[in-house]
Amino acid sequence: MKGLGVNKPQWDTPPAMQIDIDKSYYAILETSRGVIELELYPKQAPLHVNNFVFLARQGFYDQLTFHRVVPNFVVQGGDPEGTGQGGPGYRIPAEIGLVHKKGALAAARLGDQVNPKRESSGSQFYITHQATPHLDGGYSVYGQVTGGQDVVDAIRQGDTIVSIEIVER
Numbered sequence: 001m002k003g004l005g006v007n008k009p010q011w012d013t014p015p016a017m018q019i020d021i022d023k024s025y026y027a028i029l030e031t032s033r034g035v036i037e038l039e040l041y042p043k044q045a046p047l048h049v050n051n052f053v054f055l056a057r058q059g060f061y062d063q064l065t066f067h068r069v070v071p072n073f074v075v076q077g078g079d080p081e082g083t084g085q086g087g088p089g090y091r092i093p094a095e096i097g098l099v100h101k102k103g104a105l106a107a108a109r110l111g112d113q114v115n116p117k118r119e120s121s122g123s124q125f126y127i128t129h130q131a132t133p134h135l136d137g138g139y140s141v142y143g144q145v146t147g148g149q150d151v152v153d154a155i156r157q158g159d160t161i162v163s164i165e166i167v168e169r
Contacts, residue, residue: 008060008080010089014047014122015054021046024169025053027143030162031066033154036127037147038105045095045142048107048120052142055123056164060088068126069157076108076126077161084108084124091119095140100132103145103152112138127152 019025025040042049055061061077067084068076079086092107094117100106105127107120120140127145128135129152145152 008064008088009058012089014051014090014092017046017050019046019050019053019168025049026146026167026169027052027056028165028167029148030164031151031155032160032162033156034151035148036145036151038143039146040105040143041098041141044098045140047092048095048140048142051092051122052125053166053168055088056166059163060123061161061164064161066155066157066159066161069155072129073132074126074128075152075155076124078108078121078124080123087122087124090122092122092140094118094120095142096137098141100128100135100139100141101144102128102130103149104128104132104141105143105145106135106139106141109139129153 019042021042027038029036040049065082066075066077067079067082108124108126109120
């Protein structure tokens with residue numbers, strides 16, 4: 001299944017730091033199923049939060065699909081190709097440390113065999129349906145659902161990300 005946003009921009013490197021890690025960041029993720037509210041963790045994962053904020057503000061995620069949905073596990077989106085292979089043209093260094101609670105927002109990545117540094121995808125993310133401790137220590141968690149977990153649980157493969165609004169306080 002192809003994503004709706006195949007003509008998204010590409011960059012050679014991750015964005016320069018644009019966030020203030022001493023501020024709070026929230027994302028309002030509007031989907032075709034409803035709204036998901038997320039708190040982002042800039043102190044624990046500054047590179048990932050900076051990247052997510054940058055891409056959201058660029059409109060990169062707008063109209064992309066949730067290309068992977070595994071019931072009782074995760075929903076995954078952020079791939080402009082809609083295949084699980086696409087991104088913005090770069091990877092993000094790992095910031096592994098936070099645990100996968102129910103509603104964790106984390107960066108997808110290629111497997112250890114081809115990605116021993118565990119670098120994250122430049123744009124693909126997943127949100128967990130439940131706690132997934134078997135992923136702890138392997139992926140960069142950078143946010144948490146604070147509202148709309150029922151929307152996460154209702155998402156089906158092919159549903160879209162309408163837009164992501166970033167709130168900075």
